[in-house]
Amino acid sequence: RDLLLDPAARDAADVSHKVLAVASSSSKDKATKFISDLNIPSPCAAYSSYEELVSDPNIDVVYVATPHSHHYQNVMLALNAGKNVLCEKAFTVNAAQTKILIETAQKKNLFLMEAVWTRYFPLSVQIRESIKAGEIGEVLRTVADTSFSDDVEVRWGTEHRMVNPDLAGGALLDLGIYSLTWVFQTLYHTLPKEQRKPPTVLSQITPYHLTGADEATTILLNFPTSTPTNSAHPRQSHGVAMTSIRVAGDPDEEGTTGANIRIQGTLGEIQVFGNPFRPVRYRVIPKKGAGKGEVRDVKCEFPAGGHGMYWEADEVARCLRDGKLESEGMSWDESIAIMEVMDEVRRQGGLSYPEKIESVEYPLQL
Numbered sequence: 112r113d114l115l116l117d118p119a120a121r122d123a124a125d126v127s128h129k130v131l132a133v134a135s136s137s138s139k140d141k142a143t144k145f146i147s148d149l150n151i152p153s154p155c156a157a158y159s160s161y162e163e164l165v166s167d168p169n170i171d172v173v174y175v176a177t178p179h180s181h182h183y184q185n186v187m188l189a190l191n192a193g194k195n196v197l198c199e200k201a202f203t204v205n206a207a208q209t210k211i212l213i214e215t216a217q218k219k220n221l222f223l224m225e226a227v228w229t230r231y232f233p234l235s236v237q238i239r240e241s242i243k244a245g246e247i248g249e250v251l252r253t254v255a256d257t258s259f260s261d262d263v264e265v266r267w268g269t270e271h272r273m274v275n276p277d278l279a280g281g282a283l284l285d286l287g288i289y290s291l292t293w294v295f296q297t298l299y300h301t302l303p304k305e306q307r308k309p310p311t312v313l314s315q316i317t318p319y320h321l322t323g324a325d326e327a328t329t330i331l332l333n334f335p336t337s338t339p340t341n342s343a344h345p346r347q348s349h350g351v352a353m354t355s356i357r358v359a360g361d362p363d364e365e366g367t368t369g370a371n372i373r374i375q376g377t378l379g380e381i382q383v384f385g386n387p388f389r390p391v392r393y394r395v396i397p398k399k400g401a402g403k404g405e406v407r408d409v410k411c412e413f414p415a416g417g418h419g420m421y422w423e424a425d426e427v428a429r430c431l432r433d434g435k436l437e438s439e440g441m442s443w444d445e446s447i448a449i450m451e452v453m454d455e456v457r458r459q460g461g462l463s464y465p466e467k468i469e470s471v472e473y474p475l476q477l
């Protein structure tokens with residue numbers, strides 16, 4: 112729906128999007144129904160296989176929105192057919208798969224990006240700019256929580272992709288990625304490239320008793336830097352990334368518990384409210400007496416009633432127009448660093464998925 116909204120309404124008239132085809136691996140009728148339900152303008156082809164879709168010469172870029180377990184195989188299919196790709200989060204099941212996708216895109220001179228839509232919200236861009244400009248001083252800690260109190264057995268059962276190990280289910284890859292996004296985009300992405308270093312990781316996982324997928328994961332990260340910020344000692348910052356599908360970060364969905372994200376600097380704090388994947392406002396709180404002004408509240412507007420996915424789509428269009436293979440906002444290096452954190456969390460928690468979906472073999476029938 113976001114792709115169909117007029118970019119001018121969000122000051123993005125320099126790009127445009129056309130949905131030219133939709134594919135369903137289970138039935139052509141499903142693709143046809145999707146096109147009619149959304150009123151996608153003609154011409155828009157309906158395909159009954161992903162193979163057919165990636166062979167369509169009219170298509171510039173394919174959006175992969177299948178369960179995590181299938182991303183590696185689906186993205187390889189598209190890249191091998193010469194298509195640029197935007198692939199939903201979590202990028203793949205493990206870092207080894209992500210690295211091969213990136214190498215393949217590089218070799219074939221194709222654009223590839225992990226679809227972490229939140230990074231392209233104006234709110235995220237503004238917060239990163241504020242951090243880089245030193246508005247809250249040196250940022251030394253970020254706490255992020257992406258959690259829902261679902262009645263897990265009733266809502267997700269055992270087969271749904273949220274909890275099914277065969278589909279790489281679990282809180283970590285589905286929701287924990289957003290907590291990690293906030294930790295990384297505030298403690299890692301905001302540093303000059305040469306100062307970014309992968310964090311060390313300590314974590315705990317609670318398995319869902321019916322499937323073994325993680326229902327709760329808590330991660331403590333330590334980000335070192337190579338360059339001292341003063342002559343005495345190099346900077347270190349801490350990230351706390353939490354996720355659960357059993358207890359909520361925001362139980363009444365009114366923000367009564369406070370912010371789901373707290374970004375803490377030596378001169379103040381930025382708090383982000385709303386679901387961490389679709390934040391609705393943020394507050395900058397200067398430290399008392401630091402001379403950095405008043406508390407500042409900023410709302411996220413969603414022009415034309417969009418959901419907020421159009422901003423990442425605009426980024427993809429701009430990258431393609433400008434001949435870029437990767438997006439600066441969600442760079443390949445950062446996707447790999449985050450996947451490596453999730454690999455380490457799963458290693459520490461003894462959580463692995465079936466061999467087939469952890470495999471880097473391609474093609475493989477899943």
Ligand SMILES: NC(=O)C1=CN([C@@H]2O[C@H](COP(=O)(O)OP(=O)(O)OC[C@H]3O[C@@H](n4cnc5c(N)ncnc54)[C@H](OP(=O)(O)O)[C@@H]3O)[C@@H](O)[C@H]2O)C=CC1
Pocket residue numbers: 134135136137138141176177178179181199200201226228272278285388
């Ligand atoms: N950015 C965001 O806000 C959101 C992102 N996501 C991400 O999007 C991806 C898909 O999530 P979601 O749409 O909830 O997933 P669904 O379980 O609804 O699956 C999406 C589609 O994937 C296809 N598919 C292909 N193979 C399989 C398989 N073996 N089992 C099930 N489905 C299969 C099916 O389409 P068909 O049969 O027609 O081919 C299905 O309709 C995930 O990576 C998720 O993390 C999800 C929700 C929100």
Ligand SMILES: O=C1OC[C@@H](O)[C@H](O)[C@H]1O
Pocket residue numbers: 285286388
């Ligand atoms: O990316 C997502 O954001 C919204 C959630 O409800 C969903 O499970 C997840 O995949």
